Amino acid sequence: MHIHKYEKWWLTFGISSLVLFLFIVGFSAFHYGSHPPTGKVYIDPERVDEIVPFNNPGVHKVEGKEWDYEVVLVASAFYYNPPEIEVPLGSTVKFIATTKDVVHGFQIVGTNINMILEPGYVSEYVTTVDKSGEFLILCNEYCGIGHSTMTSMLKVVE
Amino acid sequence: MSKKKEKNPNLKGTLYSVGFVGLFILVSWFMAFYLFIDRF
Numbered sequence: 001m002h003i004h005k006y007e008k009w010w011l012t013f014g015i016s017s018l019v020l021f022l023f024i025v026g027f028s029a030f031h032y033g034s035h036p037p038t039g040k041v042y043i044d045p046e047r048v049d050e051i052v053p054f055n056n057p058g059v060h061k062v063e064g065k066e067w068d069y070e071v072v073l074v075a076s077a078f079y080y081n082p083p084e085i086e087v088p089l090g091s092t093v094k095f096i097a098t099t100k101d102v103v104h105g106f107q108i109v110g111t112n113i114n115m116i117l118e119p120g121y122v123s124e125y126v127t128t129v130d131k132s133g134e135f136l137i138l139c140n141e142y143c144g145i146g147h148s149t150m151t152s153m154l155k156v157v158e
Numbered sequence: 159m160s161k162k163k164e165k166n167p168n169l170k171g172t173l174y175s176v177g178f179v180g181l182f183i184l185v186s187w188f189m190a191f192y193l194f195i196d197r198f
Contacts, residue, residue, distance in 0.1 A: 004166065006169045006172065006173040007169070009173065010173065010176055010180075013177075014180065017183070017184055024191065110197065112198065127198045128198060129198050130198050
């Protein structure tokens with residue numbers, strides 16, 4: 001089979017870009033452990049208010065873990081509990097969230113935090129907040145008539 | 159069908175144009191990746 005010289009160049013360029021992309025994605029997945037928010041933990045969506053840790057939503061300082069704060073968050077039509085989150089700059093935060101009724105979203109605008117909250121499942125995300133300011137939290141899964149008003153605020157303070 | 163041996167066609171323009179497309183894909187991929195790395 002005859003392949004033109006330029007075609008060989010192009011094939012080399014294309015295949016090496018693909019290998020480079022896959023290497024970078026694989027490296028961040030297997031070395032840094034980056035993955036989508038987990039949905040492996042199952043809880044009874046009818047009894048969210050009684051189940052630890054969702055019986056006590058809010059920002060909690062923790063000791064002896066890989067993160068400094070746990071933000072326990074319960075979403076329901078059409079608000080988030082707690083309605084406002086405040087964490088210090090530079091701290092490592094674990095967001096633990098679920099929903100009591102229908103599917104909600106949990107997106108913090110301008111960050112990589114963007115989770116879907118499904119009834120019965122727990123979504124988690126660990127990150128180090130390295131930028132101060134106020135970040136809007138909003139629901140990006142259509143959940144009903146009050147969907148557009150379903151917001152909250154993450155405040156990263158110095 | 160011609161029996162003459164086919165000459166190597168000139169594909170320089172093709173190489174440049176797909177080169178631009180490839181470069182655009184590479185640059186935009188790295189811009190999106192940088193955004194991902196930079197955000198918390």
